[in-house]
Amino acid sequence: MIAPRLPLQSAEPVIWFARVRVALAALALLSGLIFDIPHKWRTVAVLAAVALTWSAGTVRMAERRPKLAMSLAVAIGDLVVLGAVQLAEPAAYAGVRFVALFLIATHAYFLGEGRGLVLALAGVVILVPLAALEDVPLSGGMLAFYEVLFAVSAICCGLFVARLRTAESAARLRARQLSRRTIEAEALVRRRLAESIHDGPVQELIGLDLILAAAEQAAARDDREHVRERLADARALAERNVDALRDEILSLGPYGFEELTFAAAVEQCVPLWERRYGIRIELAVDPLNLENDICGALFGVTQEAVANAGKHAEATRVVVTLRTVEGEVELRVSDDGHGFDDGDALSSTDPGHIGLASMRERAELIGGRLEIESGERGTKVVVRAPLGESDSA
Secondary structure, X not given: OOOOOOOOOOOHHHHHHHHHHHHHHHHHHHHHHHOOOOOHHHHHHHHHHHHHHHHHXXXXXXXXXXXXXXXXXXXXXXXXXXXXXXXHOHHHHHHHHHHHHHHHHHHHHHHOHHHHHHHHHHHHHHHHHHHHHOOOOOOHHHHHHHHHHHHHHHHHHHHHHHHHHHHHHHHHHXXXXXXXXXXXXXXXXXXHHHHHHHHHHHHHHHHHHHHHHHHHHHHHOOOHHHHHHHHHHHHHHHHHHHHHHHHHHHHOOOOOOOOOOHHHHHHHHHHHHHHHHOOEEEEEEOOOOOOHHHHHHHHXXXXXXXXXXXXXXXXXXXXXXXXXXXXXXXXXXXXXXXXXXXXXXXXXOOOOOHHHHHHHHHHHXXXXXXXXXXXXXXXXXXXXXXXXXXXXX
C-alpha cells in the first residue's frame, strides 16, 4: 500500500531543481564549445536550442506553476532532451547516463513511488534503444552489461528515492495528527472537567450550603437531633465530592512523580480505570526507583494501552508488569481483547494508529523502543528503555 504524500510546503525546492538543470545545460554547452568532441557543432546546437531552452522554460514554469513543474510529463521531457543530446553526440553516452540517474532520482522524490517507477521505466525505454542504434563507445556484451546496470539503477532510483519521500510524508502526517489529537484532547479534557465540576461539586456545594443553613436554623431552635442529621448529611456530601474530585485529578494523570513511584501512580489509577473501562487490571510491578521522565513516559504508555484495551479491544483483563531485564527497564501491558492484524501498526509509511504512534513517541523520548504484538488472543505492548541514574546507581 502506498501511503499518501503531503504537498511540499514551499515551491523553493522545485525552483532550485529547475535552476540546477539550467546550470547543467549551460555547463554542457560551455564544455562543448571549449573541448574537442567528435560532433562538436551539432552537439552545441542541440544543447543551445533544445537543452538550454527547455531548462530555462522549466525555471519559468517552476516560478509560476510549481505543481506543473513537478509533473510526470515535465520529467519525461527532461529524459527526451537527454535522448536528443545522445543522438547528437553518441560519445556522450556515459555522461548522459549519469545525468539521467540524477534526474530520475530527483524527479522521483517529487513524484512519489508510482510515478517515480513510471519515470524510471520511461528513461530505460527512451535511452537504452538509442545506445543500441547509435555508435556509442561500447558494443556487444559490454554495452549490454552497462545497459542492464543502468536500467536496474534507474528503477532503484525511481522506487527507493520516492520511498524516502513517502516515509517523510507519513512522518509529517503522523506529526500533524498527533498535534491535532493533542489539541483536541486538551479541549476535551477542559470541557469534560468544566462540565464535571459544574454538574457535580458546584451543584453539590449549593446543596451543602442549604444543608448548613438548615443546620444553623435547627441550632437556633435548639433542635440538636436535627442538627446532627444535617451535619451527617453535610459530611456525607463532602466525602462524596472529595472522592469525585480525586477521581477527576487521577484521570488527568499523576504528575507528581517526585513523590510517587511508577507502581504507586498506577495503583492509584487502577480503580478509576477499572470503573471507566469495565476491565480487571492485575499488577506485577517491581519497586524500581526510576527517574521522573522515565516514570512519566512509561505511565503514559500504560494509560494509552489500558485505554485501547478497554475502548477498542473489548478486553476483560489487562496485566501490567514492570521489571529490569539485562540492564534495561521493561514494561509489558497485555490484554485478552480481540487485537488487530491490519499490518504494521508502527510502520513509518502508515500515518494511522495515532494512539500507538503516541506510545512510540513516548518510548523514543526516553531512548527506548516499543514493540507491539497483536492477534486474536489479545495485544501485548512492550517498552524497553535504558535504566536512568536513579535506579542504576
